[in-house]
Structure formats: C-alpha cells, structure tokens
Amino acid sequence: MKLPNYNQRLLSIEKRTKRFMLGAIGVMLLVLLMIAVKQDYFSRSTAIFFFTPNAQGLSKGMAVKFIGFKVGSVQEVSMQPNATVRVKVSLDDEYLHLIGQDAKARLVKEALVGESVVEIIPGSQQVRQVTQNSVLEFERGQDASTVVENLAAQLQPILNDIHQITSSGDIQQTLKNLNLASGSFRETVNQYTQLGANGNKAMDRINSSLETLDKAIPKLVDKADATLDNVQSATSDIKKMTTDSAGEIPALVRNTNALVQDGQETLGGVKKSWLLNGLFPPSEEQLLPVDGYVAPKRP
Amino acid sequence: MEGRVGFRLNIAILCGLVLLSACSSAEKVRSARQEQATEFNQRAQHAFQRGEYQAAADLYESALQLHVAIENVDGIAVNSLNLARTNQMLGKPVLAQRYLDLLLNDKALTYAKPHLAAAAVQKSLLRLQENDMVGATAWVEKAAGYCVSDCKITGVIDNVRASIALHASDADKVLYWGERAASANRDEPLERANALRLLASARLMKGEADVALRLSEEALVIDKALGLPEKIRQDLLSAAQAHEKLGQLEQAAQCRDRAARIAATALK
Numbered sequence: 001m002k003l004p005n006y007n008q009r010l011l012s013i014e015k016r017t018k019r020f021m022l023g024a025i026g027v028m029l030l031v032l033l034m035i036a037v038k039q040d041y042f043s044r045s046t047a048i049f050f051f052t053p054n055a056q057g058l059s060k061g062m063a064v065k066f067i068g069f070k071v072g073s074v075q076e077v078s079m080q081p082n083a084t085v086r087v088k089v090s091l092d093d094e095y096l097h098l099i100g101q102d103a104k105a106r107l108v109k110e111a112l113v114g115e116s117v118v119e120i121i122p123g124s125q126q127v128r129q130v131t132q133n134s135v136l137e138f139e140r141g142q143d144a145s146t147v148v149e150n151l152a153a154q155l156q157p158i159l160n161d162i163h164q165i166t167s168s169g170d171i172q173q174t175l176k177n178l179n180l181a182s183g184s185f186r187e188t189v190n191q192y193t194q195l196g197a198n199g200n201k202a203m204d205r206i207n208s209s210l211e212t213l214d215k216a217i218p219k220l221v222d223k224a225d226a227t228l229d230n231v232q233s234a235t236s237d238i239k240k241m242t243t244d245s246a247g248e249i250p251a252l253v254r255n256t257n258a259l260v261q262d263g264q265e266t267l268g269g270v271k272k273s274w275l276l277n278g279l280f281p282p283s284e285e286q287l288l289p290v291d292g293y294v295a296p297k298r299p
Numbered sequence: 300m301e302g303r304v305g306f307r308l309n310i311a312i313l314c315g316l317v318l319l320s321a322c323s324s325a326e327k328v329r330s331a332r333q334e335q336a337t338e339f340n341q342r343a344q345h346a347f348q349r350g351e352y353q354a355a356a357d358l359y360e361s362a363l364q365l366h367v368a369i370e371n372v373d374g375i376a377v378n379s380l381n382l383a384r385t386n387q388m389l390g391k392p393v394l395a396q397r398y399l400d401l402l403l404n405d406k407a408l409t410y411a412k413p414h415l416a417a418a419a420v421q422k423s424l425l426r427l428q429e430n431d432m433v434g435a436t437a438w439v440e441k442a443a444g445y446c447v448s449d450c451k452i453t454g455v456i457d458n459v460r461a462s463i464a465l466h467a468s469d470a471d472k473v474l475y476w477g478e479r480a481a482s483a484n485r486d487e488p489l490e491r492a493n494a495l496r497l498l499a500s501a502r503l504m505k506g507e508a509d510v511a512l513r514l515s516e517e518a519l520v521i522d523k524a525l526g527l528p529e530k531i532r533q534d535l536l537s538a539a540q541a542h543e544k545l546g547q548l549e550q551a552a553q554c555r556d557r558a559a560r561i562a563a564t565a566l567k
Contacts, residue, residue, distance in 0.1 A: 021315075051526045054349040079348055081489045083388070084526055135524045285340040285362070287377045288347065288384045290417055292458035292480075293493050293530065294427050296465075296500075 045072060045090040048130050050105045050138040055085045057107050057116045057140075064089050064105075066120040071095040074118060081289030087138070089118065091130070100127035101134060108141035186210045336365035336374055340381075347385060356385045376402055376414035383421055392425050399425075403441075413452075416445035420452055423459050427466065435463050454483035454490045461497045473501035492521035492530065499537045508544035515541060532561040 036042065052058070055077050064072040072095075076088040091099065102123030109116050119141070130136070186207070329337075343358035359382045366374030379398045386395040402410055402418045410418075419442035426434035439459045446453055457480035464472035477498040484490035495518035502511035519534035539554035 049524075051524065053526070055345070056349060079344070080525060081487075082525060082527055083347060083350070085348055283334075283337055283341070285337050285374060285377045286344050287414075287417070288344075288381045290384070290420055290424075290452055290455050291493075292420070292424065292455040292462070292490055294424060294459075294462045294466075295529070296533065 044093040046093055046096055046130070046132050047075065048089050048091060048132075048134045048136060050087050050089070050136045051080075052085045052087065052138045052140075055079070055087075058085070058087055058118075062116065062118060064091065064118045064120065066095060066098065066122070069095075071099075071120065079289075081291045083288075087118075097129050098122065099130050100124055101130055102127045103130065103136055105136045105138045106141045107138075183214065186214065330369065332365050332369050333371060333374070336362045336369075336371070336378075339365070340374075340378060343381065343385075347381075347388075352385050352389045356382060356389065359385060370408075372408050372410060373414070375408070376410045376418075380414065380417055380421070383418070387421075387425065392428065396422065396425055412445045412447060413450050416442045416450055416452060416456075419445060420456055420459055423463075427459070427462060430466070432463060432466060435459070435466075439463065454480050454487060454494070457483060458490055458493045458497065461494070461501075465497055465500055468504065470501045470504040473497055473504075477501060488521050489525060492518045492525070495521070496530070496533060496537065499534075499541070503537065503540055503544070506544070508541045512538055512541035512545070528561050528564060532558045535561070 058074065058077050060074055060077060062074040063070050064074065072089055072091040074087060075090045076086075078086050078088075080086050087105075089105070099120055100123035104121040104123070106119045106121055107116060108119050120136075190207075339358045339362035343355045343362065346352075346355035346358060359378050363375065363378040363382065366378060379402050383395040383398040386392075386398065399418045399422045402415065403422065419438050423435045423438035423442060426438055439456060442452075442456050442459075446456060457476045461473045461476035461480055464476060477494050480494035481491055481498065484494055495514050499511045499514035499518065502508075502514060515534050515538040519531060519538065522530040522534055535554045535558040539551045539558065542548070542551035542554060
C-alpha cells in the first residue's frame, strides 16, 4: 500500500520541478527579450561614421540625439592606424529621412552636471539623406567647464587690477592730500580777502566751492576707509575659514582616496561579472597599428 | 515508474548545470604586476589617441619595465613596438630604431613572429625615410619572412615594397606591389589610400595621367574621411600633376592652391 503513495509523491515532485523549470526558463527568456529590446536588436538601424582627433568624452553606448530625441547610439569607438578615432553610430531608420548628408555630429553635455551625448545638427533639407556608411563632420560643443574657465580667464585680470588698486593705499593717500591742499588753499584765500578783496564776487564763489569740497572730501575718505575695511574683513574671513578647515582637509583627501578606491574595486567586480563583462573592452594590452606611409622625397 | 522519474530528475539537473556553465567563463589569472602593466598600456593608448605623445611614451616605458621585470615576452614586444611608433611620432627616429633593435636583435628571448614582422616593417619604413634603400629592402624582406601565419600586415608590407620601388623610380614594380596592396587592404581604408596614392604616382611616371587622376581622387576621398592633412595635400599635388599632363592648367592651379592652403596649417 505504501508504494503507490510513494510513486504519487514522486509524480507530484516531478510536476512541481517541471513547473519550476518552465518558470525559470520563462524568466530567463523574458530577461533576454528585455536585454534585446534595450540593445535595439528589434529596431532597424543604419550605421554612419564620424572621425575625431581624440576619443575624449566618447564611449560605446552613448546616446545620439536629434532635436532632443534619442535617435540612436554610439556602437563603436576605435582607433585608426593614423592615431585618429573612428566612431560608429547606429541611427534608427525611422528618423533617417530627417538627417541630410551635410548634417554634423556634435559632442555636448546635457546639463552642468550631466551625461555627454552626441547631438546631430540637421543639415540642409535639399541635400540627400544619410545612408549606410555615410561620414558626418564632427565638432566638440563647449561644455560647462570650458565656459566657466573662459569666464574665469576674463575675470582674472579685472580682479588683479582691483586688488592692486585697493592694496596700494594710493586712493586713500590722494584723498587725504587733496583735503590738506584744499584747507591750505582756503586759508590763503581768506588771507587774500582780508587784504581788501572782500568785494570780489569771484573770490566768494571760489571760497564757497572750496567749502563744498571741504565737506565732501572727508565723506569720500570715510567711504574709502569703509571699503578697505570690508576688503580687509573679507580677507580675514577667508583666512579664518582656511585655518578652521586645515585640519579637515587631509582627512577629506584620505576619505576621497578611499572612496575612489572603493569605486574602482566595485567597477572592477562589475566588469568581471558574467552578465556585464561583454559590455566592456577586454583588458588586454594593445598594439598601435603600423602606417605604411612614407613621405615623398623633397626635391 | 520510479526509475523513469529518477531519470527525468537527473536530466533536469544536468540541463540546469549546462545552463549555469554556459553563464560562466574562465577568467585568465593575471598577476598584480601584469594588471598594472596593462593599466599603463591602456593609459598610454589614450594619451596617444589625444596626441600627447610624450605622456604616452612615458607610460609605455613604465609598462615595458614591468613586463621586463616579470619576463612577459608578449608584453615586452607590444610595448617596445608602441614605443618605437610613439618616438617616430615625436620625431625621434634614432630612439625609435633602438626600441626596434631591442626586439630584432634579442638573442635571449623569442618573440612571436607577427611582432617581429611588425618590428621589421617599422624598421624598413624608418630606413626608407632616411633614403637607405638597401636597408629598407633588407628589412621589408625580413618582415615578409616573419609574416607567415596569423599576420595582419601583408598589405602594409606590400605598400612598403611599392614605396621602395617608387624611391627607385621603378614604375612597373610600384604598379605590381601597389595593386597587391590595394587588393589586400580592401577593408583597411588607411592602407588602401596609401596603395592608391602609390599607384597614382606610378601611373604618372608612365604618362597615364587620366588613370592617375582617377586614383588620386579616390585616395583623396578616403584621406578626407580619415582627416589626414598631409596625405590630402599629397593627393591634391598628385591630382595637380595629372591635370597638368592632361593640359588642364586651370584645374591644376586650383589643386595646387588647395594643397598650399593645407600646408599653411602645418598640421600633419
């Protein structure tokens, strides 16, 4: 009586195993399908190329955009024997008719801190559309760091001039000298008027102008003093901040180093995992290609 | 009944194991020093691509020292060849030849034949640049001798042979080797353009200006796509000569003007 029960249990285990296996295979197929869709295996595409002197900022899988829409991706970045870089781009056939042979490829950054993308700049509508293996012209767009660098380069001489003027003390000295000179001059004028030129209206006007100047100059000196005080206070603030954080900087650098090392180790691990190692180029030493060109003899 | 179920279970387990084994791959075991050398090589490669030849040379040198220390023959060959090429780009042909001689005259280590072929062909190019025809011929023949199996530079060797023939003003030999090079380099645009340029020169020597013009224009298209100013200039000068021989003086002048504008940029 026990044997049929045992067989029945075995049959039930077999059924459950079969269901489990089928489920696992189904999940695996689904994952493969999702990967295939992500890799654009089901969409028809056309390969085009562009050449650039260096591969900085370009990588396999990078998005290719046209008026803000993703229209393809970078398939391959390879070095040519002449040390130029050939970039193969796969474009969705759906958008091909919008891109002329005279269109340009431009490497741009999407935001201040964002991913770089290859943007297709449309050419003239009259020109024939791109076809398989067409070659586009390539240019690099200005990224945020370049803009900031340019701005900094333009501001630097201005800041230097301001620093030179405020630190020399010439302004303060000049204003004080002017104040003294005007005082002496007023005294001279007073003496002159006492000598009998009281009726001279011109002299009165000079006197009144000098009085105005006399009132204004101390205010100017005060303002210059306040400005210099502000500069001095800002400098001392910066000095204080530097002193306060001096102890933290080495620790910060150490932490950053550790963080970078951790990141490298994680990336190394990810690169070696079977699921993703196909996406990275093999870490093997590369040989530069030979160029069989010889410059002709000069006459 | 019991036996059948057991058999099915075994098959299912076997299938699972086969599926799992398909996902795994045998990773080559490499020492930390070798990993470090590879890293130097890859950084050098990037520097070379950016045109930072001195930085590339320093990094290749570091990689070479590591490979010498662990006696990795392939690593020594690859980095010596790269150092020769980088020094050639830096305008240091003597240093470039010294690195090639380290490989070609090494009695203690045995290098792979494709590496020796690449070294010999680079040596031949350097000899030819210095107008040493005998040396260039000897080294290109040695390169051909090394280039027996798994050799990807047969097209380069044929182009160098054609260049030697051109230096000797032997149009027939240029045509012979140039045709072979053009056919071998069908999928290598850079070397195909080199071959077409040589063929155009040979056709000009033989007075076949119309064919030379067609070949120069074909080479020009490829060189423009590759973005090589010096070669574009050579193609234009070749086209100008062809136009002149065809009596098209205006077109010849235009081509020379275009070539002069490229030369003015001093880019290579």
